[in-house]
Amino acid sequence: MTISAVLFDFSGTLFRLEEDQSWFDEITGTDGKAWQVHEKVELMRRMTAPVEQVVEFDAEQRYAWENRDLDPRMHRIAMLAVLRGSGVPTTEQAEGLYGRLLDPMQWTPYPDCGAALKQLAARGIPVGVVSNIPFDIRPAFxxxxxxxxxxxxxxxxxxxxxKPEPKIFRVAVDRLGADAASTLMVGDSAEADGGATALGCRFALVDPLPTGQRPTGLLDALRAAGVLAGPDHPDEAVGPAR
Incomplete structure (x- = not known):
């Protein structure tokens, strides 16, 4: 069936939270030493793609973890516990890092994000963004x-x-006025984003690599699904993100 609507995940799909060295300038590890590159990478992963419990929680923190994407207050409790449990030494420093996560302007778009959105619009294909998230990401767009x-x-x-509850995908499909069977869901998690298939949607998986390492992942996924033409099409040049 021809794809007539496209849904995208946000984190790791359209945008990625990428650390700035200055975020860690005043943060040391539990041994008093500066954070190593691999430690920063792991901390960012835990902040932006928490798919499993990675630290020990008390009862309140566990409840907050399970409900973090439904309630901003629960998300704050859970993520501060993750940051402190991951070696951020003080609550103040954890709050500072957490504030970066909540600021949509700190998120970096993938290089082909704008091109993908524009080309779908030019073809009259409506787009929706479906995200497990506790804050408003609209300003980033x-x-x-x-x-x-x-x-x-x-x-x-x-x-x-x-996600992967069918309800959230149903809301998105209905808001686009689309049919699930002709809708493509693009995301970086087969477990969460792939839940759209239970509704009848098609699913395309992208790799949540750093933005500099995935220049055409979105366009490639859309081409593979037959939504966009090949790279030689004149309006498919990928320019720098604005």
Missing amino acids: AARGWDEFVAAQVLSFEVGAI
Whole structure:
């Protein structure tokens, strides 16, 4: 069936939170030494792609972890526990890093994000963003003039459902006025984003690599699904993200 609508995940798919060295300038490890590169990478993974419990929680923290993407307060409790349990020495420093996570302007778009959104719009294919997240990501799109290409933003804390629950995908499909069988879900998690297949959607997996290492992942996924033409098409040049 021809794809007539596309849904995208946010974190690790359209955008990625990439650390700045200055975020760690005043943070030392539990041994008093500066954080090593691999430690920073692991901490960022735990902040942005927490798919498993990685630290010990008390009862309140465990409840918050299980409900973190449905309630901003629960998310704060859970993620501060993760940061402290991962070696960030003080609550103040954990709060500082957590604030970066909540700021949509700190997130970096993948190089072909704008091109993918524009080309889908040019073909009259409506786009929705479906994210397990506790804060509003719309400013990240609006600041780049990409909000006009996104017809629906379906965020877990606003709709009371999280991926892979069918409800969150159903809300997105309905808001686009689309049929699930002709909708493609693009995301970096087969477990969470792939849940759209239970509704009848098709699914395309992308790798949540650093943005500099995945220049055409979105366009490649859309081409492979037959949504976009090949790279020789004149309007498929990938320019720098704005």
